[in-house]
């Protein structure tokens with residue numbers, strides 16, 4: 351009888367140790383996936399820039415090659431005439447080697463307001479599957495009367511950002527930071 355009791359007790363203790371271990375493992379897993387792969391900034395802007403005849407380029411590296419994104423968000427503000435031009439700006443997704451345009455998306459200029467820079471979401475028409483490594487390139491076709499200032503952040507040193515457009519050799523950024531452009535993962 352006593353032996354039986356001990357055996358049951360051992361089973362109960364054993365299973366609670368097991369469930370504790372599972373809870374512990376789940377918590378570790380959650381923590382590991384915490385740093386968002388689709389961003390390179392600390393959330394506060396350290397400057398802003400508009401590029402005429404060029405574009406903001408930022409390289410993303412995903413944990414694996416089977417992920418989908420809903421779109422991107424851009425920290426920025428519009429300048430120029432008070433009323434937003436009735437046109438769209440371009441968002442290119444370009445292969446990691448720069449040789450292939452994977453997707454071209456458009457979004458209205460009016461998504462950006464004049465004034466302080468803030469996060470502007472750009473949702474694509476459909477969730478888009480992205481490879482492990484790729485570039486997001488923005489083309490606002492900016493000039494003197496219209497354009498968008500895109501914020502940058504210097505906390506990362508700017509290893510993932512360049513200026514350029516598809517088909518043109520990109521240049522290093524001159525501010526030692528990364529564009530505040532983030533991916534919006536598909537839910």
Ligand SMILES: [Ca+2]
Nearest residue numbers: 392394395503
């Ligand atoms: Ca910052």
